[in-house]
Amino acid sequence: MKLASIVLSGILCLGVTTSMPTLSAYASPSTYNDGVDALTDELWWQLRPEMRDSKIDTENGLFIREWQAIQRVVRANSHSFSGGYCFDGYSAFFDGNLDRVADAVFYVRYPAFSGQRIRQEEQGAARVWTEIRLRLRNPNGVTSC
Numbered sequence: 001m002k003l004a005s006i007v008l009s010g011i012l013c014l015g016v017t018t019s020m021p022t023l024s025a026y027a028s029p030s031t032y033n034d035g036v037d038a039l040t041d042e043l044w045w046q047l048r049p050e051m052r053d054s055k056i057d058t059e060n061g062l063f064i065r066e067w068q069a070i071q072r073v074v075r076a077n078s079h080s081f082s083g084g085y086c087f088d089g090y091s092a093f094f095d096g097n098l099d100r101v102a103d104a105v106f107y108v109r110y111p112a113f114s115g116q117r118i119r120q121e122e123q124g125a126a127r128v129w130t131e132i133r134l135r136l137r138n139p140n141g142v143t144s145c
Contacts, residue, residue: 036071040070041067043098047136066109069104070104073104102132109132
């Protein structure tokens with residue numbers, strides 16, 4: 001059996017099947033929470049590639065807060081179903097929702113901006129947000145069928 005991705009009406013469904021392509025970026029998550037954590041890890045590693053496959057040191061509060069903020073975005077845009085889990089609006093997840101991930105990480109790094117939109121005259125902040133967003137992309141191995 002293989003973990004597969006299926007796009008149905010704008011919903012990415014990940015489940016176990018015998019005939020669909022594998023989803024190699026995720027090690028066959030056995031539960032919804034494992035799937036959420038796997039996607040959270042992948043997105044966080046895109047921002048922190050030096051930390052790939054490493055545990056976050058409990059002393060590093062910034063890294064923990066970034067990971068938790070990403071997880072909240074992933075969880076808010078996903079739900080479970082029998083046999084797997086779905087991330088709502090797959091193409092929207094990896095467009096608009098990656099913007100939400102960038103927002104979440106930006107506000108963790110710069111809490112003074114929390115709850116505010118970046119204004120046009122705040123070019124430095126806009127540049128930082130853009131740098132975060134440009135690092136985020138469709139995780140390797142996640143494709144539509």
